[in-house]
Amino acid sequence: MKKKTKIIISVVAFVVAAIVTTGYIIISGMQKNLDNLKSIESNDVDLSKISDGTYSGSYKVLPISVEVSVTVKDHKITAIDLLKHDNGKGKAAETIINDVIKADSLKVDAVTGATYSSKVILLAIEDALSIATETNNK
Template identity: 45%
Template sequence: MSKKKKILLWILGLLVVAFISFQIVIGRIEQNLSGLEALPLADIDLEQAQDGVYIGSYAAFPVEAEVEVEIENHKIVSVTLLEHRHGQGANAEILTEVVVQAQSLDVDQVAGATYSSKVILKAIEDALLKASN
């Protein structure tokens, strides 16, 4: 076999491996995000929340969020986004302010940033559940 044919076979083999790897990654992303929109949020009773600062996080590859929630006198005083890995979901970061204003997780998600919206809300939910236990 000539050197050119060997090189072409190697390149073809690498392309096949790259294609299969790409399909696996895309499949994993679709699987993780497919049920995210319908995922329910807990109904948090802020009267049960203890004063303090609580860290919450949630991840649905490739979107992740970590928040810090401050509770004082059974009210959400602040929500700080510590980390947010996202694709096109940066607009969802406004939800930290919206949740403080609404004093609830029952807020509208940001159009065009639905996955990030849900992940940020689930991270806030995680922190609020810690505050209520």
């Protein structure tokens, strides 16, 4: 009985150690992604080069993932639909969409308390507008 108990304890200890190690690796990777996000700036896009239409864009930095649909009419951003926003505590960042539409620019302040999600949303919008620019320049 003692030998069986030792084996069970050893297996349980190994499984717990493996789970803790895996969790640490995943969390460290996500934190590194978020730290790298701090240095990425969204670039404003020249709307005069974009034809009327609706353009899709996305951006992903674990644990945040965003997909948007951006509508441009008369060289102005008239609508942004948030198709997907997987986030941690960054739901508040979704209000940045209204700021972008009002400013007709990506140069808006991040939402306090949701900086990472704000940046990823802006980068997804930039992606959509960049695709639009490339499409119109072909």
